[in-house]
Amino acid sequence: MTSPDPAAASPDGNDRRPQAQVWTGGSDFEVREFAPPTLGPGESLIRLTAATVCGSDRHTVSGRRPGACPSVLGHEGVGIVEETRGDVPVGTRVVFSVTSVCGDCRSCRRGLSAKCTSVRKVGHEAVESGWPLSGTYASHIHLPAGVAIVPVPDTLPDGVAATAGCAVATVMAMCEAAGDLRGRRVFVNGIGMLGLAAVGAALSRGAAEVVAADPHPDRRRLAERAGAATIEPGEQVSEIDVALELSGAESGVRACLDAVGIGGTTVLAGSVTPGPEVAIDPEQIVRGWRTITGVHNFEPHHLAEAVDYLAADGTGLPWEDILAGPIPLADLPDEFADPSEGLRTVVTITP
Structure with missing residues (x-):
């Protein structure tokens, strides 16, 4: 840990240097202090109150996914605007x-800012990158001008609200890509945090039926409590209007492609790492007016939709079993070494 800089103290004399759990490789973390950032136009400093542990961070720490190191991980969080040169x-x-985006490149101008040519990502930047306080496993997060910020109603608990910033907003993007869900039969493959949110969101948007598949019986039970009928992997489902794939497994992608009927749409979001190729019969796509599309991350309006959903119909999800914890930030290394049960673990962050 670095030594506090007296010059960084707040006017009332209280030391306000941000602290963070810095991932240093393997399963190792260390607490470090950072100088408060000097904010540029449109930037904000958020005092975090909670974060949730996303599966992608577990993959990074376990070595299954590459990540900048050393870095402050974590990208699902909620907090209070402490300083700002922005609009909130x-x-x-x-x-x-x-995502932190430029707003000016071709992707941004097309409404695909998630694919900004100069994108940087919350919880994915190295400490030495010039954006050290980029993650949510910290007392504060520094948000550049290109990061969308959405107010949260007081009625929404911290742990629930935090999931909006990755899982639930991504599901909103998937639902948009799928089109009108009213009266449709929807198939959701893979019941993690995103899959369970997809079940709830599809029903909230008027789906006539949602069928969910997952190899784990406890996750199928969660899907049933959220309103889905469930099947085990390998069971056949057909004449589906919309298939939402969240497992990233070759068999899951194949199951979704095989499930959609005439005019059906498959939305892939789980395939975020290289995997086996999946064969596609072009004639089946053409003659069946079928659509296959992909979603990675989301746009600012999806984040706002995620908050609205969580504050309304999303309250009906089985949050008592979705969220594990809470645990203090000091216990974060132990959480990665011995994960809690639940789809997300809530990390509380005290001043």
Whole structure:
């Protein structure tokens, strides 16, 4: 840990240097202090109150996924605007996007800012990158001007609100890509945090039926409590209007492609790492007016939709079994070494 800099103390004399759990490789973390950032136009400093542990961070720490190191991990969080040169007032409780974007490149101008040519990502930047406080496993997060910020109603618990910033906003993007879900039969493959949110969101948007598949019986039970009928992997489902694939497994992608009927749409979001190729019969796609599309991350309006959903119909999800914890930030290394049960673990962050 670095030594506090007296010059960084707040005017009332209280040391306010941000602290963070810095991932240093393997399963190792260390607590470090950082100088408070000097904010540029449109930037904000958020005092975090909670974060949730996403599966992608577990993959990074376990070595299954590459990541900048050393870095402050974590990209699902909620907190209070402490300082700002942006539009959201100080004192507002907020969640924020996982991407920092330029707003000017061709992708941004096309409404695909998640694919910005100069994108940087919350919880994915090295400490030495010039954006050290980029993650949510910290007392504060520094948000550049290109990160979307959305206010959160007081009725939404911290742990629930934090999931908006990755899992639930991504599901909103998937639902948009799928089109109108009213009266449709929807198949959701893979019941992690995103899959369970997809079940709830599809029903909230008027789906006539949602069928969910997952190899784990406990996750199928969660899907049933959220309103889905469930099947085990390998069981056949057909004449589906919309298939949402969240496992990333070759068999899951194949199951979704095989399930959609005439005019059906398959939305892939789980395939975020290289895997086996999946054969596609072009004639089946053409003659069946079938659509296959992909979603990775999301746009600012999806984050706002995620907050609205969580504050309304999303309250009906079985959150008591979705969320594990809470645990203090000091216990984060132990959480990665011995994960809690639940789809997300809530990390509480005290001033």
